[in-house]
Amino acid sequence: MSSDAKPTDLSAARIHETVQQLLASGVLPTIVQAGHPVLRQFAAPFNGQISDAELGQLIDLMRRVMHKAPGVGLAAPQLGIPLQLAVLEDQFDVDPGVAAARGREPLPFFAMLNPSYEPLGTATVAFYEGCLSLNGLQAAVMRPEQVRLNFTAPDGSPQQREFRGWQARIVQHETDHLHGILYLDRAELRSISNNAEYSARWAQPDITLARKELGFLPGD
Incomplete structure (x- = not known):
């Protein structure tokens, strides 16, 4: 699914102002929930809208919000900032049997831009997912089992990494969050559960x- 989301109409100056307000608030912000337009916009590619120091502070803030939630990832639009920035980390203690079935290994913290x-390959796999911007729901999503990720690191260096x-x-x-896509857009709708x-x-x-029992992905 390619995104047909409308690009954000926030100017670079307005994005900068929004980030400054968030950093100056002194509190952990709440996570934006589905229905807010920012989650359905194609976020602005990062091109220096905020300073290196502000970027570092924002990444630290996003990491703390992610940990408190708790979650394994958080995108800037989930804090109301239409900027292509996300943080990711998975250090949860998971049952070994579950981890083996899901191919779940610890993911050290990193931040990605753009x-x-x-x-x-062609292998795909479906598992249940949740989202910090869709409180109370889970749904099965079929996704590629292995991907190549291209992104820019916070220090400005281009990166390419493979994940499975x-x-x-x-x-x-x-990444989908930054392109205006929520996981329910890709979900098996009959699988939706609270x-x-x-x-x-x-x-x-x-x-x-x-x-x-729920009648999705029949005969596969």
Whole structure:
């Protein structure tokens, strides 16, 4: 799915002002929820709208918000900033059986600017996902199992990295945020569950039971 999201109409000066206000507030901001237009805009590519010092402060703030939530990724639009910046980190203690089934390995913290990804190979896999901007819901999403990520590091250097398994899922989810795409756009709609039903019924290592009982991805 390519994004047909409308580019943000916020000027570089307005983005700078928004970041300054956020950094000066002295509190952890709340995470923007689905329905806010910023989540449906193609965020502005980073090209120096804020200083290196402000960028470092914003990355630190986003990391703290992500940890508090808690989550494994956070994109700048989720704080109301239409800028192509996201932070990612997965250090959660996960049951070894679940981790093996999902290809979930720890992901050291990193921040990415202006990311894009492409599938490597044709293998795809579906698992349940949630989102900090869609409180209370989970849904199964089919995604490429392995991707190549191109992005700019905070120091301005171009980077290319390959990810597979759960790390690839996180990378795709956060990059999508910056292009105005939410995970529900890619989800199997019959799989949608609230958190209580997901925890009670579908929080197995894979989606075999859920797909059978809820009737999605039949015959695959």
